[in-house]
Amino acid sequence: MTTPQRKPLLQRLAGTNTLWIALVLLLLIAVFGALRPDAVLTVFTLQTTLVETAVLLVLAVGMTFVIITSGIDLSVGSVLVFSGVTSAMTMNALSGGDATNAGWGVVAVGLLVALVSGAAWGLLNGVLIAKAKIPALIVTLGSFGAALGAGQLISNGSNVSGVPNVLSNNLGTGTTFGVPNLVILAAVITAAGALLLGTTRFGRHTYAIGSNEEAARRVGISVTRHLMTVYLLAGVLAGLAGFMATAYFRVASITGHDTDNLNAIAGVVLGGTSLFGGAGSIVGTIFGVFIPAVLRKGFVIVGVNVYWQPIAVAIVLVAAVWFDQSRRKARDQR
Amino acid sequence: MQAAEVGGLSGGSMADPLLEAKDLAKHYGSVEALRGASFTAFEGEVVSLIGDNGAGKSTLVKCLSGVQRPDSGTLVFGGREVVLDSPVAARALGIETVFQDLAVAPDLDPAANLYLGRELRKPGVLGMLGVLDKKEMRRRAIASFEDLGVTLQSIDVPIGSLSGGQRQSVAVARSVVWASRLVFMDEPTAALGVVQRERVLDVIRRVRDQGMAVVLISHNMPEVLAVSDRVEVLRLGRRVAKFRAADTTVEELVGAMTGALSQEDA
Numbered sequence: 062m063t064t065p066q067r068k069p070l071l072q073r074l075a076g077t078n079t080l081w082i083a084l085v086l087l088l089l090i091a092v093f094g095a096l097r098p099d100a101v102l103t104v105f106t107l108q109t110t111l112v113e114t115a116v117l118l119v120l121a122v123g124m125t126f127v128i129i130t131s132g133i134d135l136s137v138g139s140v141l142v143f144s145g146v147t148s149a150m151t152m153n154a155l156s157g158g159d160a161t162n163a164g165w166g167v168v169a170v171g172l173l174v175a176l177v178s179g180a181a182w183g184l185l186n187g188v189l190i191a192k193a194k195i196p197a198l199i200v201t202l203g204s205f206g207a208a209l210g211a212g213q214l215i216s217n218g219s220n221v222s223g224v225p226n227v228l229s230n231n232l233g234t235g236t237t238f239g240v241p242n243l244v245i246l247a248a249v250i251t252a253a254g255a256l257l258l259g260t261t262r263f264g265r266h267t268y269a270i271g272s273n274e275e276a277a278r279r280v281g282i283s284v285t286r287h288l289m290t291v292y293l294l295a296g297v298l299a300g301l302a303g304f305m306a307t308a309y310f311r312v313a314s315i316t317g318h319d320t321d322n323l324n325a326i327a328g329v330v331l332g333g334t335s336l337f338g339g340a341g342s343i344v345g346t347i348f349g350v351f352i353p354a355v356l357r358k359g360f361v362i363v364g365v366n367v368y369w370q371p372i373a374v375a376i377v378l379v380a381a382v383w384f385d386q387s388r389r390k391a392r393d394q395r
Numbered sequence: 396m397q398a399a400e401v402g403g404l405s406g407g408s409m410a411d412p413l414l415e416a417k418d419l420a421k422h423y424g425s426v427e428a429l430r431g432a433s434f435t436a437f438e439g440e441v442v443s444l445i446g447d448n449g450a451g452k453s454t455l456v457k458c459l460s461g462v463q464r465p466d467s468g469t470l471v472f473g474g475r476e477v478v479l480d481s482p483v484a485a486r487a488l489g490i491e492t493v494f495q496d497l498a499v500a501p502d503l504d505p506a507a508n509l510y511l512g513r514e515l516r517k518p519g520v521l522g523m524l525g526v527l528d529k530k531e532m533r534r535r536a537i538a539s540f541e542d543l544g545v546t547l548q549s550i551d552v553p554i555g556s557l558s559g560g561q562r563q564s565v566a567v568a569r570s571v572v573w574a575s576r577l578v579f580m581d582e583p584t585a586a587l588g589v590v591q592r593e594r595v596l597d598v599i600r601r602v603r604d605q606g607m608a609v610v611l612i613s614h615n616m617p618e619v620l621a622v623s624d625r626v627e628v629l630r631l632g633r634r635v636a637k638f639r640a641a642d643t644t645v646e647e648l649v650g651a652m653t654g655a656l657s658q659e660d661a
């Protein structure tokens with residue numbers, strides 16, 4: 062009898078969507094770079110692209126876990142807004158109404174409030190989805206509206222200013238060895254997410270549940286608790302993203318996040334994570350999140366009307382899903 | 396015809412069954428899948444559970460492996476009355492199951508499926524953080540597959556891309572690797588070719604010779620007679636007959652399944 066051999070890494074990668082999507086990303090950069098080498102391949106362009114994508118990347122890391130369980134979370138953008146608002150208002154309240162000159166202690170409380178706010182919404186989603194067994198699409202469509210509404214109620218419908226300078230100057234716009242701090246934080250979160258998903262039991266169970274929930278249950282995985290944890294994780298990361306956005310923009314904004322959820326989902330799916338669950342990776346998500354960002358940046362620099370960007374993203378997205386679907390169909394027809 | 400003599404066929408004192416289910420009832424809505432079904436298995440024997448389509452075999456297996464709770468009835472395992480309220484409870488007793496629908500995760504590779512829910516972790520701090528020892532799991536999985544005669548061209552592909560028979564072989568391997576007292580196999584040979592079928596039957600005999608009980612569900616009567624020590628027949632959710640495999644014939648089994656024959660004390 063033959064012992065099964067392990068295929069070489071490249072050959073294994075070639076079978077996955079991740080490699081293809083990475084090639085698409087490289088191709089885009091190469092094309093834009095060739096058209097305008099002076100403007101595209103600069104430190105400044107790189108920095109701004111990274112910074113503008115950092116917050117979305119954090120949302121997309123949580124979304125990757127959710128989608129691998131074959132779920133969905135439409136609420137992340139609204140939870141981001143809610144968390145930003147509660148965080149900024151708490152910091153203001155602790156500083157007599159205006160936290161602009163507040164210190165690190167206040168910032169730490171603000172961070173905690175943002176994380177707890179996100180966790181609360183994530184837990185609510187998780188309980189309704191995993192325990193009450195209401196479809197994730199419906200639950201998070203509900204919390205998508207509710208979290209934004211709640212944020213607007215608390216802030217009286219206006220942006221919350223008075224963000225501490227120490228926060229904005231350091232996390233928001235500061236750099237370390239030329240790398241924006243916001244990007245470093247996003248990179249740390251992404252790396253942690255990639256390790257959690259790719260190397261741990263928690264990650265393995267996430268795949269198993271998305272692949273065959275009943276099978277996971279029968280081998281003794283506590284599916285309900287696991288799903289609740291996954292939505293909780295997505296909520297906490299949305300809370301963190303809200304804190305990061307607040308630091309960057311120096312204001313907790315209640316507008317401009319209504320399509321964050323869709324952008325995060327698009328990034329995840331572009332990166333090769335299957336909407337059917339059971340397959341995907343954080344590495345893929347990184348590529349997937351940067352494709353729309355690079356397209357937007359590239360179009361601006363090259364002088365293409367930016368309204369083409371969503372159309373281009375849509376084409377790549379539909380192609381990616383179609384590719385995944387036909388691959389699965391071929392497999393399941395065995 | 397002959398009533399079955401209750402008792403295992405190998406070893407000494409065989410008075411007490413390993414597993415004894417009495418009067419199990421289970422309904423799904425208005426469908427009564429089990430209507431007072433009883434079932435017995437002894438250590439060191441292969442007992443086949445046969446019956447027509449829809450007789451309730453798979454439902455009985457699910458009730459006996461903790462996947463579903465029976466509406467009523469009692470369960471004695473190893474001399475003690477037990478309640479199997481989850482698959483974990485059954486596994487803690489050393490019971491493993493090959494389900495008719497296999498219950499594998501198609502996106503995971505064979506090694507991951509073999510260790511699903513029982514993942515090995517790295518030693519030390521990493522292990523405490525939940526980091527998997529994928530290399531070791533892969534190594535041991537290859538050894539187990541080789542030992543059990545499961546042939547796979549590649550072990551690094553999702554199990555969903557294997558053939559139906561290969562998937563079934565992996566599910567069988569998973570059950571016997573982990574079982575310590577009893578294995579349920581719900582049609583484990585249904586999709587197998589001649590060679591693989593023989594291998595699974597060999598595995599069943601090996602497991603029996605180690606002293607475990609194997610419960611085989613199959614529609615293939617020659618196969619049932621070839622490998623079993625005893626046969627129990629389920630009809631319309633109730634046990635209607637018990638036979639010693641050595642003393643019965645295909646005709647008799649078919650008669651019991653269709654209701655042409657029945658035993659009063661079954």
Ligand SMILES: Nc1ncnc2c1ncn2[C@@H]1O[C@H](COP(=O)(O)OP(=O)(O)OP(=O)(O)O)[C@@H](O)[C@H]1O
Nearest residue numbers: 423426427428446447448449450451452453454455
């Ligand atoms: N989850 C379920 N929901 C509703 N009815 C069910 C369910 N599972 C089984 N049944 C019904 O219970 C009865 C017994 O089914 P079961 O699967 O136990 O039969 P079986 O003996 O295993 O048949 P087969 O040989 O075809 O596998 C059938 O009438 C079936 O329709």
Ligand SMILES: [Mg+2]
Nearest residue numbers: 452453495581
């Ligand atoms: Mg069945």
